Amino acid sequence: MNNAVLTLLIAPYIGAALAYLFGKAKKELAFWVAEIIGFILFIASVVLFLKYSNTPIDIDYTWIAFGDIKIPFGIYIDHLSIVMLLVATGLGFLDIHFAHDYMGEDPDTPRYYAKVLFFIGGMILLVITKDLIGAFIGWEFMGLASYLLISFWYFKNSAANAGMQAFLYTRFGDIFLLAAIALLYYYAGTVNLVELNEMANNGELNKTLALVVALFIFMGAIGKSGQFPLYPWLMNAMEGPTTVSALIHGATMVNSGIYIVARLFDFFSYTEALYVVANVAALSAFIGATSALVQKEIKKILAYSTMSHLSIAFVGLGVGSLAAGMLHLVNHAIFKALLFLSAGAVIYIAHHTKDAWKLGGLIKTAPFVALFMAMGSLSLAGVPPFSGFFSKEMVVAAAWEWGNGFTKTFVTIAALLSIAYITRLWILIFLGEPRNEELKGSVHKPSNLWIRLPLGILAFVTLFISIWQSDIVHYIVGKEVVEPHVAGLSAFMLTGMLIIFAIVVGLYLKGLKLLYKLVSHHFVQTIHHILFNGYYVEAMITWISKNIIVNSLAKALRWFDTYVIDYIVNKTVDATRLVYVGFRAGHSGKIGTYMGQFVLGVAIIVIAILIIVKGL
Template sequence: MNNAVLVLLCAPFLGAVLAYVLGKMKINLAFWVAEIVGAMLFLASIVIFLNYSDTPINIDYTWIAYGDLKLPFGIYIDHLSIVMLLIATGLGFADIHFAHDYMGDDPDQPRYYAKVLFFIGGMILLVITKDLIGAFVGWEFMGLASYALISFWYYKNSAADAGMQAFLYTRFGDIFILAAIGLLVYYTGTLNLVELNEMANAGELPKTVALVVALFIFMGAIGKSGQFPLYPWLMNAMEGPTTVSALIHGATMVNSGIYIVARLFDFFAYTDALFIVANVAALSAFIGASSALVQKEIKKILAYSTMSHLSIAFVGLGVGSLAAGMLHLVNHAIFKALLFLSAGAVIYIAHHTKDAWKLGGLIKTAPFVALFMAMGSLSLAGVPPFSGYFSKEAVVAAAWANGNEFTKVFVTIAALLSIAYITRLWVLIFLGEPRNEDIAGSVHAPSNLWIRLPLGVLAVVTLFISIWQADIVHFILNGKEEVEPHIAGLAAFMLTGMMILFLIVVGLYVKGLNLLYKIASHHFVQTIHQILFNGYYVERMITWISKTIVVNAVAKAARWFDTNVIDYLVNATVPATQGVYKVFRAGHSGKIGTYMGQFVIGVAIIVIAILIIVKGL
């Protein structure tokens, strides 16, 4: 099993180098290196899963040792780590396989596959390390890789700006992680994630310090997982290739924030920080779901849905149900990877058209893609028997059992709205007739091996994994917790509400477009539409605060200091030098008596200074 761990640690980074170097020699080699390495990583994760007993894999190293200062680097793989490994490597492999056609015409494939493997390696490092230092390194590796992949088409200003925005937003959160590390070293003397949970359970941590640390870590999770208010980068990240979007939203980046909170769940529960987690997440879920209702771009609709569903998973953690939160994270990773790759297939066969309003009727050209995306949509909406139904209902039930009124209302609305925006997206893409003459008749069917195969596998998984929902929870938590029991009345209310919303959306977007246009033309509706379309203007507010208050204030302060302090000191050197010159010039009179007097005064000063020093000693 140690060999499998070694493969997980080293193969992605060595593979990244090989993919780039060999790809420069022959471009197709980049894909095959990535494909082989991706398969190796997934197989290594399966080997660990099949051979795992109830005893965690626990390996200790030292990262840096200097005198008494030691920075540990340990490997710790338990049930939670294994599930995250299977998600990262399994979906990563499917993503690489899909990219064969999707990225097949791109001349920069060596650079692309190198970054993808590095990205997966960062996630692996995060989930298998025992200490916060190693987790932080993996955390930062993913941040660097996400910046590089989002801005992959760097020659487009929009992509370059989106990559920089993702880097800055997530780095803002990462500052708090670094501060949390410093506080833990100073107050607890350990960065071991397992020990921190044990200390919390034993009540050995100062509650105030632990609360501050928990909130700092959650701030980092907010940045990585696209929660309010640091979510705008997640929407603009759609400027990267769709395969990158699938990787970020399904397999790696956004899951890392939830993972770190889940890994320190006992620590968070000890500090009562879960209350804040639940309320921030409920608000984020509502913002994401409501904003997804009016978006035009396929990937932006899915991006807002990612924000909403990750928030639903966070709500599960926040109301004290680690089982419900992690179960929804697992289900979301699968059906969201399916949806993004299906969106990639749509964009690919429609010649990179991303606007859903320009599509339509694609069910005739790509019936299998329509079927697979429908299965992912049903899972996201929470329709039984698909997996999303079980985990989403479990989170809502946990919120109603343990959450406050704010959390209950907002997470329920967000859960209900899922079926509205995802039905709208599917109908716009696949039903009716093409709404753009340039696209009509020009689409082509996707390949069976490279595009349909990973979609089909993911579709089957998101359907049949529902059979093992209880087993997944039992495995992740080692039998320590089960999901909240279904509340019959709540489940009936949710299913009825979803059915009503489904009928309304289908009626408006299939048969009632004229009525929809009339409603949309109303001034009040247009105002609401603009608020939702712009994500409640949070990005503009952050930009305004950054520019007006931070940047401009700092710039004005620096200008004042430069003008009134630096320039003054520089300009004052001339008269000061002239003054010194005049003083010393007066002593050079050419008279012996003046020189002797200066000599005597100098000697006297030296003697007095010596006497003062001697007396002081």
């Protein structure tokens, strides 16, 4: 096997064990093990990128063989895999590097770095596997690691509950993915991702079956990538360390749902399930963007923006543009990692203050962090020449050219609102005067090496990678791409963003009194509550789960236990008593009675034997 591939497969798990064991001996060693392993993984990905010819790395294994049953576990690496590997390992390494200071005072860093490496390993396994079996294992590895990392500060009830919620929400989606694997194995005879695309292109699959399987796979992707209605865990996951948020929202987990749909793009196109993908994603993008407008916590604003922008990438896939969807996924991973790490730097500087309304004026004490976060914000908003502009415009253009009215409307609104919530966040953090008395005194100074360096690298990449947007698209798709073109769309989008930007700046710099007056209105307050609570989807899911599923099931089981199980158990007493009475009646103490019973028994046995023999 290729040495780089072998390294990517086993190094994260060996590194996780070493980071924990060495860290227990000396805490600082945990970071250095993670740093070295993270760098090795990134270098291995770069080596694959540089040495890759246009022939995919295709390695077949049989994981389990039992009679006619064979469960495959192969490796398949092509352009799409390599791009995802570069994103996962590159951002993972920078995230580990940033954690040196951010997690430096935590006493449990050996446990933290072990889980982070395990998390990255799960994403790598998902990306390079050839079969849905291996993809599912990597998928579940990430699910386990996300639960462990979100609830890293398990002694806090909020963190423990958030970890459990993430685990349950994503497991719900995973049930559908597992069902899809079973259906494919039984009816199609294969779970090979490449073969499934080929069978779809050749029309060899039953369309009804393929549609059901595609929708089941998309349900799994909805859970992992925080789409409607399984997105509440994504917001509550902010209870974990900010470096974990950057890892989940930028480098690994939330990208996995989009990747699996992109990997099976031909299969999804064959089933016409992309229509569902586009409409669910457009709705999710709208919910995420509008909810981000009113949040107070820095990380929750970014979390809702993750939901919105992942949905925009899904819209690209849903309207039939693999190039647009994957390009936005790559760009989003970079600028979102930059924004989350910048948020981590802000929280670190501000003595772990997360409420944006309690901050302000930090541009004076952290000008470089303000600059780097501004660059990430501009990319998220879609302002040229930053990379987000090219991919977001490409998705919106694809939606307008190939999507329906619902998709066009909602994805356009979501794209335009990006500049509103990210501008609001940046102004609240960096401009004006500190609104918290504690911040008017001393603040933590961010380290040049551990804090500013990874932020600077990400800011540099999100700016200059725009030069190679067409090359990235061509590399991912592997052929010439017909880019959608809608006359006047760029002018419309830029004009709309400029107007929204002016309104936000005016409200938050000059018109706070007007803003407070608007918010005090009853109708506006109602809208605010709806948006702040994410359209109450979490509350609805909780109510349905508790009152309809759990309580109904519990009451049904209690009735069955009381009136069926208990009844049977209680009646065994009466049955035993009847048997006892019957047998006791035969014990008279008289020899004649016993002999008569004996003869009767023998006669019954003989008659039974004769009946059986005659029947044969």
